[in-house]
Amino acid sequence: MTVKAGYRALVLIATMAVVFPAIADDTTLGALTIGDTWARASAGPAKAGAAYVTITNGGAEADRLIAAATPVAKKAAVHTQMMQGGIMKMRPVVAVEVNPGEPTVFMPGGLHVMLMGLKAPLVEGDTFPLTLTFEKSGAVEVRVRVLGVGATRHPMHHKMGGSGS
Numbered sequence: 001m002t003v004k005a006g007y008r009a010l011v012l013i014a015t016m017a018v019v020f021p022a023i024a025d026d027t028t029l030g031a032l033t034i035g036d037t038w039a040r041a042s043a044g045p046a047k048a049g050a051a052y053v054t055i056t057n058g059g060a061e062a063d064r065l066i067a068a069a070t071p072v073a074k075k076a077a078v079h080t081q082m083m084q085g086g087i088m089k090m091r092p093v094v095a096v097e098v099n100p101g102e103p104t105v106f107m108p109g110g111l112h113v114m115l116m117g118l119k120a121p122l123v124e125g126d127t128f129p130l131t132l133t134f135e136k137s138g139a140v141e142v143r144v145r146v147l148g149v150g151a152t153r154h155p156m157h158h159k160m161g162g163s164g165s
Helices: 003-019
Strands: 027-029 032-040 048-057 063-069 073-084 087-092 096-098 112-118 127-134 138-147
Touching: 027 138, 032 127, 048 063, 048 073, 048 127, 048 138
Parallel strands: 032 138
Antiparallel strands: 027 032, 032 048, 048 112, 063 073, 063 096, 063 127, 073 087, 073 112, 127 138
16 A cells, blocks of 8 residues: 555545544443434424434343433334335334344334424434433433435444345
8 A cells, every 4th residue: 555545544534433423323221232323304394203223132131112202302202104005104102122133223114213393393414312211221312313304214224234225
């Protein structure tokens, strides 16, 4: 490698170290790792939004996500979407099983944290806190990165084995 190429590689690595920690940080709570936290920017004056996460359980026992809360909305609740009779329907979920060894992926068209009564629009590039409460592991606060209105998945989604579109 030439000196010039080596310098370019160092600049690239330094740039990635500055840019990616803000979107790639994982949060650990006991055996659970929560990552790929993101939301779409609000479309106009929308009063609802959704947040997405990937939860990996590295332990030997299952846990359950039982609640979500955030100061950016009046209410946060876990929901799922499903096709029923050719119609897309959204339903609240009481708890989400987080089994050992298999990532639990929240993504558009499936599991998500519904943010109802947004206090202000979600703005691309901003972050906000989201508290997730688990039955066994307790509560943890994660930072959610707001991506563009048309985002379909977190840019680091591949990191934890997820496969959104």
